[in-house]
Amino acid sequence: MKSWVLLSVLVLAANMLQQYCVDGQQAQVPCLFAFGGTLSDHGNNNNLRTRAKSNYGPYGINFPRGSTGRFTNGKTQVDFIAEFTRLNTFIPPFGNLRGLDKEILKGVDYASGSAGILMDTGSHLGSNIYFLRQISDHRNVYTRIGTILGGIEKGREHLRKCLYYVNIGNNDYIYNYYLPQFYPRYRRYNPEAFAQVLIDRYLYHIQELRRLGARKFVNVGVGRIGCTPYALAMNNRTNGSCVEEMNAAASIYNAKLRSLMDQLNNKKFGDDGSKFIFVNSTARNLGVVASGFTVTNASCCPTGTGVLCVPNQTPCQNINQYVFWDKFAFTEPFNKFLALLAYNGSNPDYVYPVNINTLAQS
Template sequence: MQQQHYCVKAEEQVPCFFIFGDSLADSGNNNRLATLAKVNYSPYGIDMPSGPTGRFTNGRTTVDILGELLGFTHFIQPFATADGTNNILDGVNYASGSAGILEETGRHLGENVYFFRQLQNHRIVMSQMGEILGNKELRRRHLNKCLYWVGLGSNDYINNYYSPQFYNSSKIYTPEQFASLLIEQYRRRILKLYKYGARKVALAGIGRIGCTPNSLSLHNTNGSACVDHMNNAVEFFNVKLLTLVDQLNTNLTDAKFIYINSYGMGGGDPTAVGFKYWKVGCCAVNKVGQCVPSEKPCENRREYVFWDSFHPTEALNKITASRIYSAFDLSDSYPMDVNQLIQMPSDFSPL
């Protein structure tokens, strides 16, 4: 059994943490949806005290661990089970497996909560918070101090652009045109989040989707370590997202946005940090790249980069979360890391 929690007692460094994302951050929002993209069964959660939760890994996700580094002693609750009590003041996780920036993304797998609907769910929570706190001004002050995490876009490539049997986007757009389409939609959603009171926002870039076991099994690498054309495509998105961060920081001077370089953090030599296996996942997978139900996974989970065909193990999530919170390399985040972001003053002027 792997270690479950950090042995440190930390005071919460932000009063609340809101999470928007996909399966890399989903903590159970898809459990009740009619979709193939749900994992509330073993061996998922094998290293969680309570077993399967709907997280797409063996233990904690990156945002779970980031929450611990921020000082939270409990996981941020998923929207699906949030009850509108005082607990929502700590934040809510809206992430949904297979969800993307575009509404149609991932729909061949079934239902998901795409970015716009996640924002709609946030509006519901905001309304409940207004009732708890008593008035809109107290709610605004509270929301201004929160950390907001947004990590979307991977599925718009994996479960849209690079799934031509279900979607025609790759026939209509070049990779750069598709990235522009995504960023324009993304920009509008982020401005809506700002309108809702977000002032400290971490925007995660897309990782090296061409290096996942699924991509390596489906595509010819032509002698390369990864499927380069897929990685090159998401780099268009990442460059545009970096530009968007600059534009947001220039135009919205009472807020701060940072870019998380997921792509850069996914480079380097895995063996340098103790991993032995990175081309295959720890569990046997089904036709959609998720673990076969109840089948025994590998024993040495700390030595695997990937848990299934898409999602990292808790071992990798620990490293990633640590670098997000406090940059290991200057390129990990821009223009600052999460630790610096949350220390920014929150006494912004009213909307």
């Protein structure tokens, strides 16, 4: 009996310590849920029938066991945000969850390589988990959390304190709008109209997350997609100059997304505490080159004629100087650079109206 009591005390103490990091500081949020595409995928594509996979070397070379399904050499921005908010854990991909695994209390990653806001984005590469399906997967987790904590209301109370990180939309341009041979949108919509289609669907999904208890949102805009090695190769830009048509389209979308965040922040929602911040991925003057990232138009890993790394090839030796790992996704050092900008708000052009640190503590 004494042994049983001692074991119960130890288990209780371990559960209480889950919200603390090794340095003794309390985690800023109890959990982090990530939605998105290639840049945030933690391995959800590993078992899908798709060419958008990264579960092979040299992806993941920074991890002791090698590739995980992340489209980079190491950590994603989601990983770093979990680290900065002192969650002290890797957010697991939804595809790896089993039953009522209690690790979901600290968050889940639903992102999927090649996926977008639109259901057919990236489908020419095979299957992916588009935004609507990610929401559906989260609804499943929402129910599980309620079961673990002893009821839906207790589950919602837990989720209201969590961070919801949404980085999606890049693929809707890269793997949809600018591939007219596969998709009709480029011929059907001008950039303004296409951006509005995306924003309307984005809002629908964000409101669904709110209905499932979400209150703290980090909304990441589309990046300077015209400066990716993918865009340069696709448009035969041998001089390294960006494809400004693509960047301009991304800026239109981002302006609409920022406006949407303002609208949502100005709504009271019954004073339920909903807060929305916007991360402007087309912001200029971020100090990229000054921070040591001097190679901005080439991939670190050998890619051949494709977008992804050629399997088991040796990457560049000076990774810390590279922005891009493959022709689309970032290196771990650049992921950390961007995540830190969003977390501490040192560049007000990048994160608005408050930084992730402030949002987490609100």
